[in-house]
Ligand SMILES: Nc1ncnc2c1ncn2[C@@H]1O[C@H](COP(=O)(O)OP(=O)(O)OP(=O)(O)O)[C@@H](O)[C@H]1O
Ligand SMILES: O=P(O)(O)OC[C@H]1O[C@H](OP(=O)(O)OP(=O)(O)O)[C@H](O)[C@@H]1O
């Protein structure tokens with residue numbers, strides 16, 4: 325029997341589109357698409373991609389029109405709390421924040437009492453206001469939220485903040501971070517047990533890609549009497565590989581480290597006596 329295809333929804337265009345396609349590609353999945361197609365099949369994996377508007381995706385998942393989707397966590401908090409997140413994907417990191425005009429002397433959340441707040445995320449904001457026991461008036465707008473205080477539509481806004489440059493350009497400042505978000509892989513509540521098995525295969529590939537993105541392969545040379553000290557500094561997947569060099573008394577040490585830790589330990593490695601340090605990207609990491 326032919327394996328049933330996983331139907332995955334990906335944002336048609338916007339902030340998530342490119343990185344969503346890249347992660348599938350890094351999983352070795354080639355998608356035959358014309359850009360204008362709304363549906364495309366993978367050549368070498370039982371997968372069908374549907375290009376949809378992000379905001380519509382939670383309902384498509386609930387209806388079982390798609391089995392999986394890549395969306396921002398912030399969208400799930402706004403309108404998909406019932407949906408199951410199966411993997412965090414580490415890209416499109418952003419915050420949903422409350423921002424006020426630069427000259428607003430903001431001291432605490434109490435300053436929002438009776439104020440007007442413009443946002444595209446009404447559920448998130450209402451929940452926040454309820455939690456903080458604040459009464460405020462909401463103006464729901466779909467885009468260009470940051471302009472609202474400048475045109476007298478609102479006293480404050482709640483919107484996505486990443487670099488902060490949109491706030492800056494609109495004379496606003498971040499006052500409260502309501503939540504942090506990144507892209508996530510979400511599943512439909514209607515998937516069958518067989519489909520879950522196929523999804524697990526895809527998830528395994530995604531995990532291997534994500535681990536590899538987080539890690540670096542490090543090679544270095546060191547005098548033999550320094551090997552123990554260097555190994556103490558290098559937490560490998562198991563323990564580092566140590567190979568003798570042609571030059572007597574020297575060895576080459578190979579290991580895998582988290583990319584964020586590398587800069588922390590490079591100076592220590594050099595001080596101990598490591599030489600010829602090479603740091604290489606890893607394509608896939610299966611552990
Ligand atoms: N500046 C940003 N930096 C990082 N991530 C962002 C940024 N803006 C949005 N995102 C993330 O990308 C997601 C999609 O945002 P985008 O603005 O592309 O689409 P949208 O307008 O929310 O949706 P639709 O596809 O329905 O038009 C957001 O839900 C958020 O998780
Ligand atoms: O802090 P920053 O790095 O400036 O990013 C934040 C901005 O990015 C998003 O808008 P986007 O550019 O996606 O445009 P949109 O309003 O058309 O969705 C978001 O709605 C903010 O306006």
Ligand SMILES: [Mg+2]
Nearest residue numbers: 338339467484
């Ligand atoms: Mg946007």
